[in-house]
Amino acid sequence: MEQQRQQGAAARRMATLASHLRPQRASSHPQMEEGPLLMGSNCRAKGAAPGFKVAILGAAGGIGQPLALLMKMNPLVSVLHLYDVVNTPGVTADISHMDTGAVVRGFLGQPQLENALTGMDLVIIPAGVPRKPGMTRDDLFNINAGIARTLCEGIAKCCPKAIVNVISNPVNSTVPIAAEVFKKAGTYDPKRLLGVTTLDVVRANTFVGEVLGLDPREVNVPVIGGHAGVTILPLLSQVNPACSFTSEEVNHLTSRIQNGGTEVVEAKAGAGSATLSMAYAAAKFADACLRGLRGDAGIVECSYVASQVTDLPFFASKVRLGRSGVEEILPLGPLNEFERSAVCTLYFPNFEVLFAACI
Numbered sequence: 001m002e003q004q005r006q007q008g009a010a011a012r013r014m015a016t017l018a019s020h021l022r023p024q025r026a027s028s029h030p031q032m033e034e035g036p037l038l039m040g041s042n043c044r045a046k047g048a049a050p051g052f053k054v055a056i057l058g059a060a061g062g063i064g065q066p067l068a069l070l071m072k073m074n075p076l077v078s079v080l081h082l083y084d085v086v087n088t089p090g091v092t093a094d095i096s097h098m099d100t101g102a103v104v105r106g107f108l109g110q111p112q113l114e115n116a117l118t119g120m121d122l123v124i125i126p127a128g129v130p131r132k133p134g135m136t137r138d139d140l141f142n143i144n145a146g147i148a149r150t151l152c153e154g155i156a157k158c159c160p161k162a163i164v165n166v167i168s169n170p171v172n173s174t175v176p177i178a179a180e181v182f183k184k185a186g187t188y189d190p191k192r193l194l195g196v197t198t199l200d201v202v203r204a205n206t207f208v209g210e211v212l213g214l215d216p217r218e219v220n221v222p223v224i225g226g227h228a229g230v231t232i233l234p235l236l237s238q239v240n241p242a243c244s245f246t247s248e249e250v251n252h253l254t255s256r257i258q259n260g261g262t263e264v265v266e267a268k269a270g271a272g273s274a275t276l277s278m279a280y281a282a283a284k285f286a287d288a289c290l291r292g293l294r295g296d297a298g299i300v301e302c303s304y305v306a307s308q309v310t311d312l313p314f315f316a317s318k319v320r321l322g323r324s325g326v327e328e329i330l331p332l333g334p335l336n337e338f339e340r341s342a343v344c345t346l347y348f349p350n351f352e353v354l355f356a357a358c359i
Ligand SMILES: NC(=O)C1=CN([C@@H]2O[C@H](COP(=O)(O)OP(=O)(O)OC[C@H]3O[C@@H](n4cnc5c(N)ncnc54)[C@H](O)[C@@H]3O)[C@@H](O)[C@H]2O)C=CC1
Pocket: 057, 058, 059, 060, 061, 062, 063, 064, 083, 084, 085, 086, 126, 127, 128, 129, 130, 131, 140, 144, 147, 150, 151, 166, 167, 168, 169, 170, 171, 196, 197, 198, 199, 200, 227, 272, 273, 274, 275, 278
């Protein structure tokens, strides 16, 4: 009798194990979008656990996977939707086993995009192809512009009030493309569309910390402009804590910060661009956006946003985040001669505007 009971239990355990080992289909996993009962907007956490609903589009990629891990660890997140055109069943199953609060759901392929987006407070977009050595970020435009457009059409339809964090390159173009999609859909709110340039700040803090012999966690360098080559401009005259640099140090730091992406692309030798540091930077920025949404005061980050700080329609500078997204674009502050000349060359055919912006 006891032997029969043990054999029955063993058979049941084997059946359970076999069901986990079956070939992957999106619907064979409990966390994957399956049908009306598992739709994102019906997640059990809705209305239960306090927190925000966050979607990552491109969640199975080099940035998407570690970013999913970091967002699953964020206590402000109650629901985490992972969307990609490949491999979300595996990533979702894996991340969903972490014993943190957020409920994780996976969504695979275009037919599941709408369910991935419905009800989201924050959408983070790292979907798109990365650079290889010898390429510029602009070389990614043709493929990534189309991807950004499709995803933003989904956002306009399913979560038009969400804050959108655009990571996909070239950020200097994907953000304006997103704005055009939202304008066409009649949902554009410039306060809610933010290009992620946090990796430039993260690198600047690290490299300045190295030069000054300081803990990078105690360094804060504003980085303005855009997110490509010379459009990335660290304001070394505004480093916190206050410090000074020799002209050699300024040249070295400016060049290293501007070329940080290329440094990683070359080191990876064809295997992609920055993923781990980018996931860290994106998680840091997303956390700031969520704290702003929660109503925390005094949250200031650099971001590439619709702006009137220069003659250009989009510009990265310090912004104050709040319940509605970008609540204020802060002035550039006093620039030194080197920075003023760089800004003028890049962004100010009209010098008078510069002096207005520097106040
Ligand atoms: N803003 C920044 O500071 C940085 C931006 N990037 C950019 O981020 C992007 C992603 O980089 P990685 O994660 O390394 O690339 P990756 O190739 O490892 O991952 C991209 C993911 O996007 C997915 N994808 C492609 N088309 C999609 C679609 N239509 N819908 C949803 N998902 C789609 C792919 O399946 C893949 O899983 C690149 O454009 C890269 O240049 C990278 C580093 C820093």
